[in-house]
Amino acid sequence: MLVIEGLTCKFGDKLAVCDVNLDVGQGSFVGVIGRSGAGKSTLLRMVNRLQEPTAGRIVFDGRDVTALQGRALRLWRAQAAMIFQQFNLVGRLDVLTNVLMGRLSTMPSWRAMTKAWSAEDKALALSALDQFDMAQLAPQRADSLSGGQQQRVAIARALVQEPGLILADEPIASLDPRNTKVVMDALLRINKHFGITVLVNLHSLDLARSYCDRLVGMASGRVVFDGAPEALTDAVAHDLYGLEAGEVMDVGQSAPDRTSEALAGAAVAM
Template identity: 70%
Template sequence: MLELQGLTRRFGAVTAVDGVSLRVPDGQLVGIIGRSGAGKSTLLRMINRLCDPSAGRILHDGRDITTLRGQALRHWRTDCAMIFQQFNLVPRLDVMTNVLVGRLNHVPAWRSLAGFWPEADRAIALSALTQFDIGQLAAQQAGSLSGGQQQRVAIARALVQEPAVILADEPVASLDPRNAQLVMDALAEINRNYGITVLVNIHSLDLARQYCGRLIGLAAGQLVFDGPPEALTQDAARRLYGLEAAEATGAEAAPRLYAVA
């Protein structure tokens, strides 16, 4: 169980996340929705402890994540894998090595530094790549791949960490519709086959409704919606997205009935 209690993050006078409280049972696939600047990325970064809360607590299976330091914090970041919009791969390294980075906390440091990865870890990495239909790319430089392929490499790297939770921060924002579908398929497969809890920031309501069993809506850093996709009405979407609602839902924007100064 992942639990947030009054989680808040301030940047000077700006409150990016404002007192968010929620509970995420193990094995859920949760879409976090809202307009740009709503606090979605900051929320995930706090859960991973890339950004410290200004107030509130993060609990996982009763353990207070907000107090972790040093090695305990490094272990949490293994248990709570992060996938970024811009992939965070090393372009000049081959795909296999990029995925093996996810095994760093599972092997002695000297092996990883020397590039002497155990055959068992190589097999785990190749299995993850094959699962996402990119096993044949293992020897290619990561920088030579398409955006969708690179994001699936990043997902494979997260999977080989053997995490309890995966946080995906706008993983399809820079992808075309076909590759966005492939990436969301990969996240859904991880959730379904391994029971890994997945929290994904996603701008497209169509994709959120298609893949996520639960939606969390943020507006101005506050939690304003929490429920199944079918409970998110067009009116609720407009409260979340304002003038961006048409873009988020894929609908045509309504004609303006007023002049803009």
């Protein structure tokens, strides 16, 4: 379980996140929603310790994450895998090598520097790519792929870290509708097939309602909504987003279509 207690972050005089308290159960798929500047990205970056909290505590399975330093912190960042909006791949390297970089934290420093991948690591990386129908692209340069394909490579890289938690920061923000569905289905498959907890920032309320089993709404750095997707009425959404509500309440495919297809994929993978 992930426990966030009184988490606060200041940038100078600006309060980006203020006294956030959350309990996230194992195997949950939680969407963090809110307008731009609400503190969503800062919250996820603090959980991964890419951003240091000003106050508060993060606990995962009874371990105080905010106290970690050195190698213990590097291992935590592998366990709490981050997926970014802009993929963070090395474009000139092939797809397989980009995925294998998710194994660096498990390797001795000499092997990490020389990238002397073991046969086991390569097999794990190819298996992760195969989960998302990407194994055939393993030899291609990462920058030759479409945006949706690159994000699936980034998800495969996160998966080979063997994480207990995946933190996805606006993973579909730069994707078209078709690739948005592919990427969200991939995250849902990981959640349902492997039981990995997913905490994802989303801009679209329709997607959040369709894929997530819980929504956390943020405004001005504070949690102002925490509940099931069906509890987030249009009236609550308008209060949360204000003038932006019309932009984020898109009309998309029905939730059962998206979810059933992703779960079918998970069943096939099993």
